[in-house]
Amino acid sequence: MKRLWQWLTLGLVLSLALARPSLAQEEIRIGAIYPLTGAAASTGLELKNALELAADLINTGTKGLNLPLATTGGLPNLKGARIKLIFGDHQGNPQTGATEAERLISQEKVVALIGSYFSNVTNTASQVAERSGIPFLNPESSSATLTQRGFKWFFRTTPHDDLFVANFFEFLKDVEKKKNVSVKRIALFNENTLFGTETTKIEEKLAAELKYPIVEKVIYPAKSTQLTSEVQRIKAANPDLIMQSSYLGDAILSVKTYKELGLSPDALLANDAGFNDSEFLKTLGKDGEYILSREVWALDLASKNPLIKQVNDLYLERYKTNFNGNSARSFTGLFTLAEAINRAGATKPEAIQKALSETNIPGDKLIMPWKGIKFDATGQNTLGTGIIVQVQDGKYVTVWPFDMASKDIVWPMPKWDQRK
Amino acid sequence: MSPSLEILLQTLLSGVLIGLIYALVAVGLTMIFGVMDIVNFAHGEFLMLGMYASFWAYALWALDPMFTLPLTALMLFGLGAAIYHLVIRRIIRAPMLSQIFTTFGLMILFRGLAQFLWKPDFRSIDHSIVQGKVALAGLQFGMPQLVAAAGAIVVTGVVWWFLQRTRLGAALEATAADKEAAALMGIDVQKMFALAWGIGAACAGVAGALLSTFFPIFPEVGANFILIAFVTVALGGFGSVAGAFWAGIIVGIVEVLGGFLLGPQYKLALVLALFLLIVLLRPQGLLGRA
Numbered sequence: 001m002k003r004l005w006q007w008l009t010l011g012l013v014l015s016l017a018l019a020r021p022s023l024a025q026e027e028i029r030i031g032a033i034y035p036l037t038g039a040a041a042s043t044g045l046e047l048k049n050a051l052e053l054a055a056d057l058i059n060t061g062t063k064g065l066n067l068p069l070a071t072t073g074g075l076p077n078l079k080g081a082r083i084k085l086i087f088g089d090h091q092g093n094p095q096t097g098a099t100e101a102e103r104l105i106s107q108e109k110v111v112a113l114i115g116s117y118f119s120n121v122t123n124t125a126s127q128v129a130e131r132s133g134i135p136f137l138n139p140e141s142s143s144a145t146l147t148q149r150g151f152k153w154f155f156r157t158t159p160h161d162d163l164f165v166a167n168f169f170e171f172l173k174d175v176e177k178k179k180n181v182s183v184k185r186i187a188l189f190n191e192n193t194l195f196g197t198e199t200t201k202i203e204e205k206l207a208a209e210l211k212y213p214i215v216e217k218v219i220y221p222a223k224s225t226q227l228t229s230e231v232q233r234i235k236a237a238n239p240d241l242i243m244q245s246s247y248l249g250d251a252i253l254s255v256k257t258y259k260e261l262g263l264s265p266d267a268l269l270a271n272d273a274g275f276n277d278s279e280f281l282k283t284l285g286k287d288g289e290y291i292l293s294r295e296v297w298a299l300d301l302a303s304k305n306p307l308i309k310q311v312n313d314l315y316l317e318r319y320k321t322n323f324n325g326n327s328a329r330s331f332t333g334l335f336t337l338a339e340a341i342n343r344a345g346a347t348k349p350e351a352i353q354k355a356l357s358e359t360n361i362p363g364d365k366l367i368m369p370w371k372g373i374k375f376d377a378t379g380q381n382t383l384g385t386g387i388i389v390q391v392q393d394g395k396y397v398t399v400w401p402f403d404m405a406s407k408d409i410v411w412p413m414p415k416w417d418q419r420k
Numbered sequence: 421m422s423p424s425l426e427i428l429l430q431t432l433l434s435g436v437l438i439g440l441i442y443a444l445v446a447v448g449l450t451m452i453f454g455v456m457d458i459v460n461f462a463h464g465e466f467l468m469l470g471m472y473a474s475f476w477a478y479a480l481w482a483l484d485p486m487f488t489l490p491l492t493a494l495m496l497f498g499l500g501a502a503i504y505h506l507v508i509r510r511i512i513r514a515p516m517l518s519q520i521f522t523t524f525g526l527m528i529l530f531r532g533l534a535q536f537l538w539k540p541d542f543r544s545i546d547h548s549i550v551q552g553k554v555a556l557a558g559l560q561f562g563m564p565q566l567v568a569a570a571g572a573i574v575v576t577g578v579v580w581w582f583l584q585r586t587r588l589g590a591a592l593e594a595t596a597a598d599k600e601a602a603a604l605m606g607i608d609v610q611k612m613f614a615l616a617w618g619i620g621a622a623c624a625g626v627a628g629a630l631l632s633t634f635f636p637i638f639p640e641v642g643a644n645f646i647l648i649a650f651v652t653v654a655l656g657g658f659g660s661v662a663g664a665f666w667a668g669i670i671v672g673i674v675e676v677l678g679g680f681l682l683g684p685q686y687k688l689a690l691v692l693a694l695f696l697l698i699v700l701l702r703p704q705g706l707l708g709r710a
Contacts, residue, residue: 037532039640041540192685219685225442225644228434229679229687236427248542249644252636260553260562260634261430279542283636 027084028075028347030337031104033115033125038091039223039249040117042279043326047117047140048087049319050327054334055083057314066307068339068365075338077345083338086110090121097121101128111347112137114333117326119143120194126154135352139333140326142272143198147380153349155356155375157333159384161195161271164294165202167386168243168269169210171400178402179411181266187216187239189230189246189254190271196222196245199271203243215239222250231257240266248274252283259287259416266412267292269388276325281394286420288391290413295389297328298398300406301369308367323367324396332368336361369404430559431680432673437561437569439672441627444572445645446652446664447579448623454659455596455616458508461523463649464642465530466621470496470628471637472534475543478632484549485632486567492629493575493622500621501614508617509610527642534639541638548633568630575626576665579619583661592616596659648675651695657708667706670694 032051035044057065059082061073074080086108088100097116104110105128112135116122122141129136130151137155138146144162147154172183188203190196200219207214216237220230231254234242242265246254251274258264270293274280281288299322302309311331312323323331336359341347344355361373363383371383388400392407399409449463473492474485485492503526511522550567553560583589595602595612603609627645635641652671656663674694679687698705 037535037540039638039643041535041639042542045540218683221685221688223644224687225648226434226438226676227684228438229431229676230684232427232431232434232680233684236424249636249638252542252544256562256634260560260565262553262560283542283544283546285546 026074026079026081028078028081028341029084029086029108029110030334031088031101031108031110031113031115032085033088033090033097033100033104033113033121034117035092035121036087036089038093040092040247043117043248043277044089046278046319046321046324046327047330050315050323050331051085051114051334053315053318054331054338055085058083058335058338065310066365067311067367068335068361069342075342077342078347083334088115090116090118090125092118092121094118094120094124097125098128101125105129105132105134110134111349112337112341112352114139114330114337117141117330118193118195119146119198122146123194126151129153134349135337135356137333137337137356139331139336140329143194144202145194145198147378151379153353155336155359155379155381157336157373157381157384158296158329159386160380161199162202163384164271164386165199165206167294167388168203169206169212171269171388172212172241173210174400174402175409175411179409181411183240183266184213185215185237185239185241186212187218187234187237187242187265188214189218189220189234189242189244191222191246191250192219193222195247195273199245220250222247224250224253227254227257228261230254231261231263235261235263242268243271244268244275245271246274248277248279251275251277251280255284255287255291262416264413264415268413269293272296272325276389276396278321278324281391281396285394289394289419290391290410292388292390292399292409293396294386295325295396295398296370296384296386297323297325297368298387298389298396299323300395300397301387301404303406304404305364305367305369307364311367328367332366332373336373426558428677428680431677433559433561434565435673435676436669437565437672438676439669440569440572440576441631441668442645442648442652442671443665443668444576444627444630445624445649446656446668447576447661448620448627449649450653450656450659450661450664451579451623452616452620453653454661455592456508456512456613458512458519459523460620461520461646462503462526462530463620463624464644464646465527465534466496466500466624466642467628467631467645468534468637468639468642469499469530470625471632471635471641472538472628473625474629474632475545475637478545478548479543485545485629486549489571489626489629493626496625497618497622499625501618503621504614504617509613512613531639531642538639540640543637545632545637550633562634564634568633571630572627575623576661579623580661580665582619588615648691651691653705654695655698655705657705660705660707663705663707 074082090097114137119141126136130153142161144160190200218230275293340355344351363372389396390399397407399405452460477483477488550564552563591607652667656667675687678690
């Protein structure tokens with residue numbers, strides 16, 4: 001008898017917990033999966049802020065801003081429906097990312113997913129979305145393989161690594177011509193998760209095609225306690241140029257180790273990620289000077305596009321920090337998704353998917369230096385391009401393409417013992 | 421191109437320097453294990469708290485980590501002893517699984533707290549009194565790394581001296597050897613346990629303070645060190661302070677020099693291969709009791 005009571009109570013509690021108030025009609029639930037705790041939590045928080053700003057601009061209207069959905073509030077084709085973001089925390093872990101995608105789809109009943117910064121997490125989380133037939137918009141993962149899987153529900157606004165790395169070599173050709181220098185010895189220094197290993201493959205392929213000799217290739221375990229062996233190995237190879245892909249902690253540690261061991265190549269060309277995190281320069285201060293990094297975004301692009309300054313001012317006012325390449329892309333991602341949902345005029349996954357595939361946003365309605373957003377059959381935006389920035393006087397300034405540059409490039413960078 | 425002797429020597433010594441830090445972290449861990457057979461998964465978090473203590477003293481009152489080091493050690497000692505009294509005391513006779521979950525829970529708690537209180541940002545101490553480089557016979561070393569290594573030797577030495585040469589240390593060793601017998605001899609076992617936790621936490625805290633002059637400071641930083649600390653403890657022999665010291669140096673050399681020679685992608689694999697070898701050939705570790 002007692003047992004029966006226990007079961008009844010359990011049943012009652014469960015049914016209460018699972019019963020949900022019926023969804024308000026004017027709410028469009030979008031799941032956002034990001035690293036909100038764990039090693040990349042500081043980046044995750046920035047991306048969350050960017051998404052929340054985007055959602056608020058959409059919900060309250062973006063008057064005076066030349067963004068898509070320049071309306072008085074909400075999505076006009078859905079009777080002013082508002083975007084509601086529901087966050088999932090993947091902690092940098094692909095399994096957790098997949099579990100969070102399951103939860104958001106099955107329990108939170110989201111109509112689309114956005115995320116997830118880490119390429120390896122985007123990989124697993126978007127598999128869940130693909131299986132469930134829910135659109136997955138990826139604003140900032142750059143592993144090229146993500147759009148080579150033949151997925152029908154996956155859309156990516158950012159250019160991917162193949163294109164960025166191709167940019168590296170275009171950039172080198174341009175610099176060699178302009179500065180009358182030549183790059184003869186390249187060292188690759190990449191971390192060992194999907195991001196770093198994919199980059200290594202493309203770098204090796206392109207370097208071979210374009211006849212740039214690679215004199216050392218170092219793949220290191222992410223989250224190392226020391227990078228001495230790595231840096232010593234690179235130093236022994238005496239490169240002109242280091243191409244590096246690292247997340248934040250390793251990026252900081254590596255630059256400190258360069259300084260400690262006195263490694264000064266002509267240039268350090270970083271592959272975004274940790275090197276472009278807002279914390280990177282705050283932590284390294286002057287030691288971060290002259291580092292080159294590929295970017296999709298820089299604040300000084302505002303001289304060519306006033307929209308960038310307007311949106312950045314709003315972000316700065318709210319969160320006391322400027323946009324960076326990651327947060328600007330997340331912001332753009334949500335606008336792209338919302339614009340498609342509005343055009344679909346419905347929240348059915350099939351309708352959103354169709355609208356996304358028909359997306360055509362012109363470049364002047366973006367805060368990105370892109371020609372626009374238009375997806376190909378694989379879900380890849382074909383109009384994205386990268387830029388190269390350099391740290392000068394504590395700021396990231398655009399130095400390439402030369403016609404978008406706000407400052408002249410410093411090449412070679414001064415040796416450690418010649419710096420002030 | 422074969423690496424020159426100079427680079428090899430430099431790499432070897434860099435390995436020794438970081439190895440001494442590993443040793444200090446492992447000394448604290450092995451101490452707690454040796455005295456009461458509990459694996460402290462929150463050990464990396466003591467290190468993290470040591471780093472943050474140094475950082476805040478520096479950021480708020482411009483006190484250099486080197487000056488606040490004794491204070492950091494004292495604070496962590498207090499924290500370790502308090503954790504023993506508040507938490508660990510209750511699970512001493514509990515099944516091993518409960519003990520594992522308890523210290524694992526502490527790890528999550530401290531990480532979460534650090535993230536909540538101090539944000540997940542990466543911090544660093546950029547103008548410590550120990551900075552710059554030292555050139556020694558053509559080799560160059562970062563001053564912070566040298567000072568940290570020297571500090572690690574001193575603190576490990578003090579712990580060793582305390583255990584070998586003082587009455588209290590002898591009592592601690594006796595408790596480690598046989599709790600019941602020690603209690604019968606009039607040793608306050610509870611006090612000894614608290615002491616072990618205090619010293620263990622203080623060692624990790626000091627390691628954190630020494631690292632804080634050159635390693636980025638963030639809530640998850642303990643995770644980078646804890647795996648290596650476990651390998652070091654196993655290599656040195658569970659419960660052996662001298663063993664942990666030598667094992668730390670060996671692990672540092674294997675990681676840095678091995679990584680340099682065979683390729684950095686294998687550096688952690690090398691350390692773990694060493695661990696496997698020890699487990700297979702000498703399960704009690706270098707200086708452990710069989």
